[in-house]
Amino acid sequence: MSDVRSTASQEDLEEVPQGPSEGKGKDATRGLWGDAWYELRRSPTFWSASVLVAIVTSMAVFPFLWTSVEPDACFLAEHGREAPSLDGRWFGYTFQGCDMWAQVVYGSSKSLAVAVLSAIGVSVIGVALGTAAGYYGGFVDSVIGRFTDVFFGLPFLLGALVFLAIVPVRNVWSISGVLIVLGWTSLTRIMRGSVLSTKNKDFVDASRALGASNRHIIFKHVLPNSIAPLFVLSTIYLGAFVSAEATLTYLGVGFQQPDATWGLLIQEGQPYALQGSPHLLIIPCAFVVVTVLAFILLGDVLRDALDPRNR
Amino acid sequence: MGRYLARRLLQFIPVVLGTLFLLHYLSVLSIQFNGDPIRALFGDRPPPDAVLQAMRARFGLDDPCLDTRGNPCLGMFLDRVGDYARLDFGIDFRGREITDIVVQRFPITLRLTAIALIFEAIVGIFLGVLAGLRKDKGMDNAVRVSTTLLIAFPTFVFGVIVQVFFALQIGNWLDTQPWSPLWLRNMFTPVYLSDYPWLSLVIPGLVLGSYSLASIARLTRTSLIENLRADYVRTARAKGMAQRRVVGIHTLRNSLIPVVTYLGIDIGNLMGGALVTEGIFNIPGVGGLIFQSVRLNDSTVIIAVVAILAVVFLTANLLVDIFYAVLDPRIRYE
């Protein structure tokens, strides 16, 4: 998942719901969301994915609930690369002798922070620009469209490398910033499409005929009815951004030592995996994969629930 | 169709220039904010200013606009574009022509990407069609589960795991088996072998294509299911057409339209993935070049290579758009 943009592609454009086909703002959407909730409640995938997400989130926000060991309590000489054992630490020790479980738990916070910040940033930009382009059309649409094309022309990972080359500081804000700057294009396009099809619905014309201002139409009618794709996509994006951050960190341009994130653990563990310490690699990899999987499953299940055609 | 083509071409050129300018501006900002990379090469013992100046001139970094923060350096940009148009991409910090380096490495990356593309397209579409036709049955569930799992793996995780636990192990095991043919052993080699330019790239190619394969399978599946529900399918059946024809001829072409669009976007994904894969499997391609340059902080190379790749990406998208119009006649007359 190194390219965020391809996760939200035509697939979502085709399937993602455009909201109810008639009715006014809130009343009609309650139908869509109410139905969706009914379906979600009964889906085992939804609950398992949600539980996983909740676990990872709580690890990120309340790491002390999950481990009493400090992540930087490292004893190279005593426990360096120690394998997992049932009477020692279940997840073993890292290359530098730190408790693997503690490192992984504490490592989740930075990764999730980046993912959440990036998802929020991309969503805000996507909704703002996408709505403007879709609703106002014409010149505004052209300008935003060309702007989107230009940024889109930079392949995601390559662009990230170049951006991170400018910004020497590597913290949650800078990394999120880079992901946002490179990832906003996809969501913008999709929102534009969603708004465009909502704009053409009759109830928007009706509202305009009653003399509603553009602002009113956008916020009370267009947005509530075209916002469904945003929920699906931002959930999937959370997973994509976790993956992207891990990739960048692994490549050496993301978080640096001594920030403990999963990407760094993988980078560290790779050379020693075959030298008798596979756990150095497998455990952080597993955490990344499971976290990304949880978000994707959640997004999938949300998409199916919100799909008006499944009614 | 002609009008559509003309419009796309007219859109293409400003976008290419725009992306190149974006790259240029980023590199300029980097120098303006982080300081002179030439100077940084020498650490604590810089040579006299005259020498530095001369070096800067050689690398095209002597424009005074680089002293003011935020200056877009348009003159420099135009010079650069002019150079690029003449296929002059400058020199790296060791004085080698970047054009030469790229030309040498490009075929390798091309091979890697080709393997990935063919693999992901053929297997992806095949699995997607199978799953779509047998919706909610065993095959469909198997495909859905496996593709979801595959997507959850970041390419680098997949690559590392495959290399460490799969390729190396099998490769070593094969070496001890007297019956194993040479070509098989060379497929599972941990490094790139220039004597076997295709075989030794098979495993990395499969890794590179896996994520996209999963996406393509899902996309094909969704698209096929949707098209099977379409009204025109009902009409085809009402015309007495056999189910096989209805699926194979009527729905397939419609179903592949979004897949083709996706392949265009995917090229960008593959470029990033190639970067990662070449890094992991130590392949001396263009991705590996960027990998190295990032380590060495050789900005000229990074900018030049990313510029080339961006143009390749945009061109590929243009070609895909044209092919899309061939597939979907509704687009031709927009």
Add this chain to the structure above:
Amino acid sequence: MTDTTVGSKRGSDPAALADLPWDPNAPLLEVTDLQVEFHTRDGVAQAVNGVSFDLKSGETLGILGESGCGKSVTAQAIMGILDIPPARVAAGSIKLRGVDLLQLDEKTRRHVRANKIAIIFQDALSALNPVFTVGWQLGELYRKHSGASRAQAKEKAIELLELVQVPAARERVNSFPHQFSGGMRQRVMIAMALALEPDIIIADEPTTALDVTVQAQVMKLLADLQQQQDMGLILITHDMSVVAEVVDKITVMYAGAAVERADVHQIYERPAHPYTKGLLESIPRVDMKGHELAAIKGIPPALTNLPEGCSFAPRCGFVRDRCKTDDPPLYDVPGNRQSACHYWEEVFNS
């Protein structure tokens, strides 16, 4: 091309059809007690609940009813293009010249489609494949059913387009569906139905998506072609004005059942069922200016939850206690007509 068998009047029959036990004395189409149900998440919906009608050659039958009454499902059941599951033909027979189509295997049934019975759908834009030319889609019928070559098929396609009065047929044959106007597209659909000279054409709301003037043109075309080719035509619609001009007899459907069957004049002059009466009265007339519109109060029942007794009882102006418990059968009404109402005499005489 083999000569005609008893089953059809013109054109050729694929060998498979020639062996069937056609009965030249049987009515062209005879639907008896058709029952179709849909298995949905919310229960089993009785989409078609014991519908019977028949059709003779050259005759036009109108099936009239509001959305959801089961008319399209009936048409698709006759064609055999229902999605099974979730649909299921629970009971009944559909006899084409005495041969029960429901008993045929799918392969044979496939030959019946387009050759013997063809259908025209409502929305031509979605009913036509967007990526193939109109000529290709028309020609497909000849290529697949008659074994024609591409060139032959194309020529026939052009002939067809001329038959349905599409101007510049030779050029338009290479156009795509989205390049036609709504009325022209519908003509293409009609051409597609006519291609193999079927005995019966079912037109499912053929003009609903069109402008009024275009509607008139398309209906006239359909009527003319039917006369020329001496086909049976089943016209499905909710629009009473369209029905009046073209059909010979009408079956009115409500909540999946036939509630009245009569000749067209009989229905308009003297309806024998409260629903039909309500429909007629709800047509706005010039001399009603100043009065309230007479709509039928209430809404049709959910097909998953049909009421005991008469389905129309909750909305009926003539309702009595008996209606709520006894589901009325089709009573015979003088003049060779039927009505599914216990109190049809009252309705008749009111």
